[in-house]
Amino acid sequence: MNAIVSGQASLFSGDAPVRPTLRPYQERGVAEILACLERGIDPLYALPTAGGKTTIFTAVTEVVGAQGWEVWILVHRRELLKQASDRLLSMGISHGLIAPGAPLTNDPVQVASIDTIGARLEQLRDRLARVRLAIIDEAHHVVASKWQRVLEAMRRARRLGVTATAFRYDGKGLGEHFSQAIEGPAVAELIRDGYLAPPAIFAPPAKIDLSKVKKRGGDYVAADLAKAVDTDELTLPAVRHYARICGGVPAVVFCAGVEHARHVAKQFQAGGWDAASIDGEMTVAERDRAIRQLATGRLSVLTSCDIISEGTDLPVVGAAILLRPTESTGLYLQQVGRVLRTHPGKDKAIIIDQVGNVAKHGMPDERRVWSLTGGLKGLERAVTATRRCRYCHFVCAKGPDRCPNCSRAYPKPPVAAVPEVALAVMPGIAGLSAERIAAMKYKDILPLAKTEEDLQRVAAIKGYKRGWVKRILEERAAATAYGNMQRRYA
DSSP states (O other): OOHHHHHHHTTOOSSOOOOOOOOHHHHHHHHHHHHHHHTTOOEEEEOOTTSOHHHHHHHHHHHHHHTTOOEEEEESSHHHHHHHHHHHHHTTOOOEEESTTOOOOOOSEEEEEHHHHHHTHHHHHHHHHHOSEEEEESGGGTTSHHHHHHHHHOTTOEEEEEESOOOOTTOOOSTTTOSEEEEOOOHHHHHHTTSBOOEEEEOOOOOOOOTTOOEETTEEOHHHHHHHHOSHHHHHHHHHHHHHHHTTSOEEEEOSSHHHHHHHHHHHHHTTOOEEEEOTTSOHHHHHHHHHHHHHTSOSEEEESSSSSTTOOOTTOOEEEEOOOOSOHHHHHHHHHTTOBOOTTOOOEEEEESSSHHHHHOOTTSOOOOOSSSOOTTGGGOSOOEEEOTTTOEEEESOOSBOTTTOOBOOOOOOOSSOHHHHTTSOOBTTBOHHHHHHSOHHHHGGGOOSHHHHHHHHHHHTOOTTHHHHHHHHHHHHHHHHHHHHHTO
């Protein structure tokens, strides 16, 4: 038996994984990736959460490993380490682990914690120089300096990045790290073909005030956010809505901090539900035990801040409750993606949004614009606006005249300023069509309109009054002048 099986037993436990059968789109993805590698191209492969990225890159590993390539799979979370190791085992690929508590092996395939490599960089430098393929899981993190230090040491290696969210909320592109984008099927296609569960979203009105919450790096400051959302006015309705909409369905609650997660779990317990919270202060065994209890039905609700996100596979979970507002579309998609996995008896994935994330970022099954170049900030929100039923609070993309959930009629919208026939021939902006711009919200359009010509096109598409373009240009000029003055006297 190879070294990894005995080495892994001290880190992970569970049933032996079964070899996966590649789906048609996964076979295409493997072929496209291998074609890039053969031509000396470093690809970035994008596939939605729960689409099976791990299966794809382990299949690539099997092919190139058979050609004598040394392959290292780089991850940043323990859950991703286990996930990759399990999938390699299922395919009979001998490998080692580079992680705390794991002995170093000579296997040509390694699954490595980026933090552990960073701590042992000098010790591993000769091994890193021999690597032929570096696979970066959750590759949107690759811009961080700790990743760059490790990748620079792999000077011979081709790169394969995989991610569900190829855009970052700071707007940084990934083109400096990968040379070709490969896009797998979108969420809507995977739902259509039965590979993901369709989302059923409810967004009951909630009392939340974020006016005093500061932002850093494009998203809310964690400590400020936790104070703003850790309130009975937000949590108690969440407990009631869970009971009304999907009581008893295994649910995960995404919270803004450790204490927030603990308080929310107590409120669910007070409401009569078996609930627990997990966080990084618990031992690995304690966290794994709680996750297993949710999977087996011992728990109905599990609350967490960051533990249940990238790399956590819980197909049995049927509901996600969003209590953490975010400006990051990527984080939002990672969260809702946790419940989209299919499971026997699960006909839909219920999402209860108490904090307006769906209204801000759009439906989970929208196709989002991205590329390897920079300047993407805001484009990921170039999606159809949503509509909420005033009676049952069901949310869907704008379009139908009646609520798909309760069949009540929506209020009639005002007559569009610009007819659809005219929109079809009007120029758009930022690579988006006029029809798409017309469906977007004002606050999401404005950052994309960089020039006066862009603003004039927006005004024509949205039917804004004469003088709007001039007013926006004056506001921008004033803001620029004020910024210059601040720097001059700083």
